[in-house]
């Protein structure tokens with residue numbers, strides 16, 4: 001059945017407008033690196049996952065260099081539950097003993113990483129999965145965790161096991177893949193001086209990678225409409241100087257804490273722009289990269305840049 005002429009005309013007009021709207025963005029990001037943090041919480045829906053993979057492939061095909069860093073908290077939790085292994089959390093961080101680290105490495109470096117690689121490849125891309133151990137890309141050190149509680153006179157140092165932070169990132173392998181027209185997909189596992197594996201929050205890895213690659217953009221996909229204020233309204237933009245106030249009064253907490261801190265570090269280190277967006281929106285990345293319709297929360301340093309939405 002053919003659509004009525006007027007409807008066809010309107011649709012064609014809409015499509016043309018969308019394509020024209022994308023042009024300046026395609027031009028601006030041509031040859032530029034865009035780091036995308038794909039949160040574990042938004043990987044549950046097959047339809048959304050396919051949309052994400054398509055968006056990444058499209059970015060590559062029009063000349064951008066997408067680099068994906070993924071999380072996987074819920075997937076780790078699910079396997080730990082299946083094998084009956086209990087884990088404790090200290091202020092949102094999983095206490096990771098050696099056995100838990102094995103599971104983390106299997107799930108992040110194996111299951112989740114290869115699933116994303118496969119999705120991108122089945123949608124016409126050329127993805128290669130790595131963990132931070134490959135090429136010793138992510139050097140990690142143990143995260144020293146200070147617990148500050150009002151009842152304690154001095155802060156207490158708590159051992160949370162194999163939880164690490166980024167010491168340095170060697171971009172050689174990623175650059176080689178980008179130059180070879182591959183899409184790198186990176187699991188946030190680092191290697192310590194002692195050769196031990198460390199579980200690192202994926203937001204920290206994505207932000208650090210964006211810094212060392214001097215990325216044009218860092219996009220963080222998560223499971224909220226963006227950064228929410230005290231009344232649960234989405235903040236379309238947030239200046240770095242305002243972040244601490246929101247942390248101090250508890251508006252930013254839990255998983256949003258490492259995310260916002262990582263975003264601030266990236267902005268301060270000269271990453272073009274950092275955007276926290278809702279990964280539950282179909283084709284969220286495509287909307288963010290190719291249209292005037294900015295979504296989620298833009299984190300910026302001084303003044304909201306005029307050329308950014």
Ligand SMILES: Nc1ncnc2c1ncn2[C@@H]1O[C@H](COP(=O)(O)OP(=O)(O)OP(=O)(O)O)[C@@H](O)[C@H]1O
Nearest residue numbers: 039040041071072073222227228251252253255256
């Ligand atoms: N002010 C805030 N605005 C929005 N979300 C917030 C805020 N404060 C805390 N959060 C919490 O942060 C969560 C997002 O971080 P979370 O670590 O859970 O997901 P992720 O980083 O996307 O996934 P993963 O950790 O698997 O990579 C939200 O689901 C929300 O519960």
Ligand SMILES: [Mg+2]
Nearest residue numbers: 071203255259
């Ligand atoms: Mg998180």
